[in-house]
Amino acid sequence: MFQLLAPDGSATGAGELPDADTRLRLYREMRRARHFDERGWVLYRQGRLGVFPPFGGMEASQVGTAAALTADDWLFPTYRDTGAALTLGLPIARALAYWRTSPHGWAMPENLKVLPFYIPIATQYPHAVGAALAEKRKGTRNVAMAYIGDGGSSEGDFHEALNFAGALEAPCVFILQNNGWAISVPTRSQTKATNLSKRAEGYGIPGVRVDGNDVLATYHVTREAVERARRGEGPTLIETVTYRVKPHTVADDPSRYRTDADNEGWDAKDPVLRLRTHLMAEGIMTGESEAALLKEVADEFEAALKEADSYPDPEPAEILDHVFAEPTPQLRRQREQILNEQGSSEESA
Amino acid sequence: MTATVSKTDTKTMTMVAAINDALDLALQQDDTVHIFGEDVGVMGGVFRATDGLQARYGVDRVFDTPLAEAAIVGMGIGMGLAGLKPVAEIQFAGFLYPALDQVLSHLGRYRHRTRSRYHLPMVVRAPYGGGVHTPEQHADSPEAILAHTPGIKVVIPSTPADAKGLLLSAINDPDPVFFFEAIKLYRSVKEEVPVGDYRVPLGKARLVTEGDDVTVICYGGMVEVAQKAAAAARTAGIGVEVIDLRTLVPLDTETILDSVQKTGRVVVVTEAPRTGGFHSEISATIAEEAIECLRAPIIRVTGFDAPYPPFTAIEDVYRPNAVRVAKAIKAVMGY
Numbered sequence: 002m003f004q005l006l007a008p009d010g011s012a013t014g015a016g017e018l019p020d021a022d023t024r025l026r027l028y029r030e031m032r033r034a035r036h037f038d039e040r041g042w043v044l045y046r047q048g049r050l051g052v053f054p055p056f057g058g059m060e061a062s063q064v065g066t067a068a069a070l071t072a073d074d075w076l077f078p079t080y081r082d083t084g085a086a087l088t089l090g091l092p093i094a095r096a097l098a099y100w101r102t103s104p105h106g107w108a109m110p111e112n113l114k115v116l117p118f119y120i121p122i123a124t125q126y127p128h129a130v131g132a133a134l135a136e137k138r139k140g141t142r143n144v145a146m147a148y149i150g151d152g153g154s155s156e157g158d159f160h161e162a163l164n165f166a167g168a169l170e171a172p173c174v175f176i177l178q179n180n181g182w183a184i185s186v187p188t189r190s191q192t193k194a195t196n197l198s199k200r201a202e203g204y205g206i207p208g209v210r211v212d213g214n215d216v217l218a219t220y221h222v223t224r225e226a227v228e229r230a231r232r233g234e235g236p237t238l239i240e241t242v243t244y245r246v247k248p249h250t251v252a253d254d255p256s257r258y259r260t261d262a263d264n265e266g267w268d269a270k271d272p273v274l275r276l277r278t279h280l281m282a283e284g285i286m287t288g289e290s291e292a293a294l295l296k297e298v299a300d301e302f303e304a305a306l307k308e309a310d311s312y313p314d315p316e317p318a319e320i321l322d323h324v325f326a327e328p329t330p331q332l333r334r335q336r337e338q339i340l341n342e343q344g345s346s347e348e349s350a
Numbered sequence: 351m352t353a354t355v356s357k358t359d360t361k362t363m364t365m366v367a368a369i370n371d372a373l374d375l376a377l378q379q380d381d382t383v384h385i386f387g388e389d390v391g392v393m394g395g396v397f398r399a400t401d402g403l404q405a406r407y408g409v410d411r412v413f414d415t416p417l418a419e420a421a422i423v424g425m426g427i428g429m430g431l432a433g434l435k436p437v438a439e440i441q442f443a444g445f446l447y448p449a450l451d452q453v454l455s456h457l458g459r460y461r462h463r464t465r466s467r468y469h470l471p472m473v474v475r476a477p478y479g480g481g482v483h484t485p486e487q488h489a490d491s492p493e494a495i496l497a498h499t500p501g502i503k504v505v506i507p508s509t510p511a512d513a514k515g516l517l518l519s520a521i522n523d524p525d526p527v528f529f530f531e532a533i534k535l536y537r538s539v540k541e542e543v544p545v546g547d548y549r550v551p552l553g554k555a556r557l558v559t560e561g562d563d564v565t566v567i568c569y570g571g572m573v574e575v576a577q578k579a580a581a582a583a584r585t586a587g588i589g590v591e592v593i594d595l596r597t598l599v600p601l602d603t604e605t606i607l608d609s610v611q612k613t614g615r616v617v618v619v620t621e622a623p624r625t626g627g628f629h630s631e632i633s634a635t636i637a638e639e640a641i642e643c644l645r646a647p648i649i650r651v652t653g654f655d656a657p658y659p660p661f662t663a664i665e666d667v668y669r670p671n672a673v674r675v676a677k678a679i680k681a682v683m684g685y
Contacts, residue, residue: 075432108465116431117463121455127421128456131428131436138384138410138434145428157448161421168416323462324501326469326524329553329600 002242003222004212008270010278018217021285027068027216028280031060031273032298034084037093038247040302041100045251053100054081058214058246059180061272064088065219066146066176066241069227075132075145076115077125081178081245082148086115093305098312104319105312123153126162126175133171133230144230146174146223152183154197163204163238172230174223175238178213180245185258198240206236213241214272244270317343360542365535368510368543369399369475372517373437375547377407380435383521385412387422387439396441397477397536419449423474427456430470430526437521443478443530444490444658457526458501472526473517478506479571479621480669481534486660489533489669491622491653496528497598497631503527503552504598508535508573511543512596515550523552532571539574553600557609561589564679565609567632568619569595572670576619579675588683589613598628606632607640614645615682621669624652646685649678 004013012018019027038057044050056063063084067076076089083096090113099106099118107117114132119125129147136143153159154177166173177197181188194200201208207229211222219241226237244267248255280286286294318339321332328336363371376383385400391414394401404412415422419440426436440446446453453474461469480489497504505520505527507513513531520527558573559580568576573594580590591609595602610616616636618629633648651670659668 104465107463108467111467116468121451124424124451124455127424127452128428128431130421131425131430132432133428134425135429135432135434139432157418158420158424158451161416161418162424164416164418165421165425169413323464323466325461325503326466330603331601 002210002212003218004215005217005221006215006275006279008275010275010282016221019220021283023220024217024276024280024285027064027220028273028276028286029294029298030064030068030088031216031276032295033093033301034060034064034087035273036298036302037083037087037096042251044306050097051100051102052250052252053083054250055247056081056084058267058271059178059243060084061216061219061276062178062180062213062241062243065216066223066239068220069223070144070146072113073141073143074114074227075129075136075143077129077145077147078115078118079122079125079148079150079153080118080120081150082118085148086118089113089115091115093302094308097306097309101309103309103312104315105309123149123156123158126158127165129173129175130162130166130169130171133166133173133236134169137170137172137233142231144172144174144227146176146227148176148178150183151177151179151181151188151197152186152191153177154200155191163201163206163236166236167204167206170233170235172233173236174226174230175236176223177238177240178243179240180213180243182245182249182259184249184253187259187263196240198238201238206238208238208240210240210242213243214270214275216272216276359545361545362540363510363543364537364540365507365510365513365531366397366399366537368514369517369531370401370403371543372514372521373400373403374406376437376518376521377403377411379547382433383411383435383437384429385437385439386415386426388417388441389414390439395439397533399475399531400439419445419447420452423449423452423457426472426474427452427460427470430472431460431468435471435521437473437475440474440476442488442490443476443492444487446476446492450495453496453502454499458499460501461525462501469524470526471524473520473529474526475529475531477533477536478530479532479534480658480665481571483662483665484533484660489658489660491620491658493528493530493598494622494626494628494631497628501526502599504530505552505596506530506532506570506598507596508532508570508594510539510541511548512550512556514543515548516552516596518547519549519552522549527552530570534571535574550596552597553602554596555602555605556594556596557605558592558594559590561591561613563589563613564591564615564617564682565606565613566590566592566617566619566675566679567595567606568592569598572619572621575670575672576675578672579679582672582676583679588679590679601635603635603639606636610636610640611643614643616644616648617651617675617678617682618648619651619670619675621653623655624650625655627652646682649682651675651678
């Protein structure tokens with residue numbers, strides 16, 4: 002398993018570390034992600050955010066991989082990948098709106114090719130193959146990256162996508178976040194396999210296994226995979242070995258299916274603290290500069306929250322919008338029905 | 351828009367040739383059109399609908415995929431997101447089922463789930479229906495599943511000219527379209543088909559024959575069956591109006607209701623299983639909108655609630671034929 006930083010923050014020597022600015026940037030992104038996750042819990046309990054799947058503890062897995070992309074690349078996130086989407090540039094207010102089930106969180110910004118979080122499991126893997134192939138046909142060097150969990154690697158779509166990407170040489174990077182749990186089912190019950198990156202072999206593509214709590218390592222291997230794809234050398238599967246410290250969603254009770262013994266040792270592998278220890282030891286960050294960074298991160302979040310609060314609720318008839326480019330006669334009539342039932346005098350579309 | 355064509359601008363074609371002609375034109379007109387599926391490239395498709403296209407447009411534009419329907423549709427979704435116009439072929443409609451998750455979870459709702467930030471101008475072609483003694487699972491008619499899925503348009507031509515005109519409209523439509531082609535009609539009918547760009551708009555039914563007594567509503571492979579029954583009825587002095595829906599979504603309720611108001615009697619014909627079929631949707635629509643015009647109960651002539659039988663000797667029991675339709679016409683007349 003590839004690792005650049007040991008849990009105590011020291012370099013393993015397995016490869017060159019990125020420059021200090023990049024390490025700081027990755028730290029900032031992990032802090033932004035963690036802040037979203039932590040504030041999200043509070044907001045949920047206050048009734049200001051809907052049910053969302055937390056990702057705290059998986060910041061290195063998400064930030065290190067997404068940070069290897071540019072804004073011209075595609076990102077296909079699962080519901081647990083808010084951290085990855087934020088890293089690519091999804092505004093925090095949009096992410097909040099998505100988890101508030103506001104349509105303002107659905108559209109995704111025009112300057113990014115990040116898709117709304119996918120709820121079905123593994124279905125976005127073939128989409129990434131198609132987007133990657135389209136970029137190749139258009140002659141760009143853009144790549145598509147898709148995320149999945151260990152449970153998702155049991156789905157047929159996962160296997161079909163890997164096979165298609167290999168056969169059609171699509172510039173794709175597949176991230177398999179092995180976080181130990183598919184809701185209540187541990188990986189050992191999910192599959193007999195113990196090294197999921199080896200699944201790539203069956204499709205003739207490279208598979209890489211990386212410490213998913215080491216952001217320098219996830220960034221390193223993902224950058225290599227992205228560059229490979231850009232050079233036209235085809236897809237890569239990256240298994241990030243991490244842990245879902247938190248419940249499946251904020252509404253889930255993991256005490257029904259896992260014990261303290263299961264969780265043991267993972268706090269010590271905390272990805273944010275690991276890089277923090279490293280940056281402090283190297284003198285790249287000081288207590289003072291970190292305090293400033295944390296304040297910036299918190300201020301950015303509160304400003305975004307204010308923006309999300311300002312988004313108006315949707316109108317009832319909006320549920321019939323965006324089904325087709327032009328509404329069918331049936332949709333027009335159903336719209337009239339909603340407007341009538343709402344007692345609204347609004348003009349029908 | 352329907353292009354105006356003079357007699358000299360046509361060529362005699364089978365339905366499969368007309369489909370090939372439409373695909374050829376689409377590839378020629380627009381670089382973003384890409385055709386893919388199992389065996390569509392070198393071989394030109396099991397029915398030869400894509401014959402010669404790879405040779406003409408190259409392996410990047412017309413290509414064979416590995417054998418996996420979910421990935422064919424799923425990959426097409428990604429291609430559509432990234433600005434291409436994917437035209438996928440599912441070898442038989444009965445092989446569509448592994449891809450239904452992609453269709454139901456994504457293809458139909460992408461525009462909605464991104465508030466039109468993305469849309470999927472994708473066409474999925476699939477041969478469907480019985481009447482030619484195919485092996486097991488090759489004759490299914492799953493159109494109701496698609497028509498029931500929000501965000502999906504469903505097109506089923508019954509003539510060569512319509513096949514060309516509707517397919518070009520489907521490929522140029524901004525939304526996902528399922529295009530079902532009746533296997534029975536691929537080579538059994540020939541007619542004059544306009545050459546060059548020729549479009550038949552989606553959402554407009556075709557009046558096949560006019561009559562004052564009974565409306566027979568059908569589409570695809572059932573149109574010729576209904577026409578035979580109508581011809582027989584005519585000799586018995588019954589005026590039958592045959593309506594070919596052409597598209598199930600959008601549905602042309604106006605043409606249906608106009609006819610029902612005139613005739614007051616309705617027979618709906620499909621070869622799909624009976625329960626929950628699109629024929630039921632048509633019947634319910636008429637009952638809601640025009641029950642005061644009805645002089646008899648609506649009769650559905652359909653397949654049965656059993657898998658389509660691959661038993662040549664008795665296939666005709668399952669698939670509606672002109673005799674069954676004629677009986678239904680008699681029944682609504684005699685009510």
